Amino acid sequence: MALSELPKYQLISSELRSQIQSGELRPGDRLPSQHAMADGYGVTVMTLRHALAELEGEGLVHAEKGKGTFVSEPRSVRLEIDHLWSFAQEMSRQGVKVATEVLSIRFDSDPDETDRVRAALFLDDGVVEIVRRRSIDGSPIVLQRSFISPVAWQRIAHVDLATASLYEALAANVDSTLHRASESFAAVGLSEGDGQLLDTATGAPALESVRISFDEGDLPYLYDRALMLGSATEIRAERTLESMRLAYGTR
Numbered sequence: 001m002a003l004s005e006l007p008k009y010q011l012i013s014s015e016l017r018s019q020i021q022s023g024e025l026r027p028g029d030r031l032p033s034q035h036a037m038a039d040g041y042g043v044t045v046m047t048l049r050h051a052l053a054e055l056e057g058e059g060l061v062h063a064e065k066g067k068g069t070f071v072s073e074p075r076s077v078r079l080e081i082d083h084l085w086s087f088a089q090e091m092s093r094q095g096v097k098v099a100t101e102v103l104s105i106r107f108d109s110d111p112d113e114t115d116r117v118r119a120a121l122f123l124d125d126g127v128v129e130i131v132r133r134r135s136i137d138g139s140p141i142v143l144q145r146s147f148i149s150p151v152a153w154q155r156i157a158h159v160d161l162a163t164a165s166l167y168e169a170l171a172a173n174v175d176s177t178l179h180r181a182s183e184s185f186a187a188v189g190l191s192e193g194d195g196q197l198l199d200t201a202t203g204a205p206a207l208e209s210v211r212i213s214f215d216e217g218d219l220p221y222l223y224d225r226a227l228m229l230g231s232a233t234e235i236r237a238e239r240t241l242e243s244m245r246l247a248y249g250t251r
Contacts, residue, residue: 008043011074012051026173031061031069037155099138100162103131103197107150116221117147117223122211127154127223130161133197140198140229147223166222176221181212188228198229205230 006014019025031037031052038048052069055061062072108126109113117127127147134142146166148156152174159169170176185207192202206227213222 006039006196009047009050009054012037012041012043013047014053016051016055016078017058017060025071027071028071029071030067031071033068050139073219097136097219099135101135102131103133105130106154113225117126121147121149121220123149125136130166132161141198141228142228144224144226147225148221152221170222174221176215179214179216179218181202181211181213185209187230188227194227198227200229207233 016025016031018091026029031041034045034048034052038045041048042216052063054236056063059072061071106129109129113129114127117123118233122234128150130146132144132146134144148170155173156166156169159173161169167178171178181225188206188208189203190198190200190206194206195202195204198204198206206229209224209226209228210221211224211226213224215221222239
C-alpha cells in the first residue's frame with residue numbers, strides 16, 4: 001500500500017513518528033495544540049486525536065492535563081528488521097547511547113558452534129569469535145557473538161570494536177560490503193555463562209537472533225548470534241491488508 005493511500009491519521013502519526021525518531025522532535029518538546037495541528041494537517045480534531053493516540057500507545061508521546069502533548073522519554077528501543085542496519089547503527093540513529101564492551105576474541109572457541117559457522121560461511125579453516133556486550137544506561141541488554149574468518153580478523157585486528165562498527169571495519173579493510181542478510185529468531189533460555197554475562201539468572205528467557213551477512217558477490221562473510229534479554233524485549237507488528245512491518249526491541 002502506498003503511503004498516500006493510508007488513512008489520514010496514519011499519515012500524520014507516521015510523519016510525527018519520523019520526526020521523533022530522527023531527533024527533530026526531542027523528549028520534552030511540546031507539540032502544538034490539537035486544533036493548531038488539525039488545521040495544519042487539514043483534518044478534523046478527531047482524526048488528529050486518533051493519530052496522537054497511536055503514538056501514545058507506542059510510548060512516543062504523552063498528554064499532561066491542562067498543559068498539552070509532549071514527546072516522551074524513550075521507554076523502548078525499536079529495531080526495525082526491514083532494513084540492514086546493525087544494532088549499534090539503529091541505536092545511534094535514534095539517539096540512544098549504547099556502551100559496547102569487547103569481552104573476548106577467540107579462535108575456534110566452541111567446536112559445535114565452530115562447525116555450524118564454518119558451514120554457513122563456507123570456510124575450510126577455523127573461525128574467530130568476537131564476543132561483545134551492549135548496555136544501555138549501565139544495564140546489559142544484548143550479548144553478541146560475531147564470527148569471521150581468520151584472514152578477515154588479521155585485517156581488522158587493529159580496529160577498536162568497542163567504538164567502531166564491525167560492518168564498517170570489514171567494509172574498509174576487507175572489501176566486504178553488506179549487500180543482504182538472512183536472519184532468524186528463536187525464544188531460548190540463557191545458559192549459566194550467558195546469564196552471568198547479562199547479569200541475570202540461568203534459564204532466563206531471551207530472544208536469539210542469528211544473522212548471516214552476504215557481500216555484493218552474494219558470499220557469506222559474517223555470522224552473528226545475538227541474545228536479547230526476554231524481560232527487556234518485545235516484538236511489534238504494524239499490519240495492513242497488503243503488508244506487515246515487524247520490529248523487535250528493548251523496553
